[in-house]
Amino acid sequence: xxxxxxxxxxxxxxxxxxxxxxxxxxxxxxxxxxxxxxxxxxxxxxxxxxxxxxxxxxxxxxxxxxxxxxxxxxxxxxxxxxxxxxxxxxxxxxxxxxxxxxxxxxxxxxxxxxxxxxxxxxxxxxxxxxxxxxxxxxxxxxxxxxxxxxxxxxxxxxxxxxxxxxxxxxxxxxxxxxxxxxxxxxxxxx
Numbered sequence: 001x002x003x004x005x006x007x008x009x010x011x012x013x014x015x016x017x018x019x020x021x022x023x024x025x026x027x028x029x030x031x032x033x034x035x036x037x038x039x040x041x042x043x044x045x046x047x048x049x050x051x052x053x054x055x056x057x058x059x060x061x062x063x064x065x066x067x068x069x070x071x072x073x074x075x076x077x078x079x080x081x082x083x084x085x086x087x088x089x090x091x092x093x094x095x096x097x098x099x100x101x102x103x104x105x106x107x108x109x110x111x112x113x114x115x116x117x118x119x120x121x122x123x124x125x126x127x128x129x130x131x132x133x134x135x136x137x138x139x140x141x142x143x144x145x146x147x148x149x150x151x152x153x154x155x156x157x158x159x160x161x162x163x164x165x166x167x168x169x170x171x172x173x174x175x176x177x178x179x180x181x182x183x184x185x186x187x188x189x190x
Contacts, residue, residue: 010189014127016161018186019047023054025186026153026165030058033167037152039063039140040162041132045081047162051155052088060090061145063136066097091145098138098173099131119176127187129164132156134179141170148172151182163188 009025011018026038037059042048048062062085064077075094082092097104103116113121123131133156140146148170156164167183 006183006185008184009186011163011186012189014129014158014163014188014190016047016157016159016163018163018188019050019157019161020054022155022157022162022165022186023051026155027055027058029165029167029183029185030055030153033151035151035153035167037061037146037150038155039133039136039146039152039170040155041136041157042081043076043160045077045085046160047155047157048077048085048090048092049081049088051162052085052090056088060085060088061140062090062092063139064092064094066095093140093143093145095139095143098135098142098176127164127190128158129156129162129187130166133164133166134168134181137168137170137179138173138176141172146170148175153185158188 038055039061040051042062043065052060067075085092099116099120103114106112106114120131133154137154141148151169154166155162164187165185166181168181171179
């Protein structure tokens with residue numbers, strides 16, 4: 001039986017202070033595995049701008065919060081950062097969160113949890129970044145920005161910045177239960 005040895009990095013605290021290390025870890029592992037695509041979660045675009053700078057030569061797909069996430073009629077991802085990412089060759093996807101949408105509306109209006117939010121909360125037991133990394137893989141696949149037959153690296157975080165990175169093969173949201181995480185590259189140690 002074959003084995004694969006891979007190093008996992010654990011951060012002592014979650015959050016943005018880990019972003020530079022996450023990007024360094026991702027770049028190294030992408031080169032080792034021959035991975036060509038990285039999916040990055042970014043709220044304001046600050047993490048996305050760093051990602052396209054550090055991950056030059058890779059396809060970088062950035063997934064933002066949907067419009068109205070924090071308050072109606074607003075987009076947290078700044079136009080300036082969108083221009084920087086796109087000028088560097090990155091792709092920006094703004095769409096409804098795969099684990100939220102109507103499920104969140106039901107929780108807010110009727111105080112009931114549906115499947116998407118239950119899945120999200122289950123993934124959060126491994127850390128917020130784990131939930132985010134899995135969710136953005138679905139969102140990018142559903143938008144047709146990544147293939148479902150090629151491994152990618154997904155980067156998520158807790159609040160702002162990045163603190164979690166996974167190697168996985170994306171699936172469309174309708175195939176969520178076929179999602180398999182191949183490697184955990186880094187995450188907070190809780």
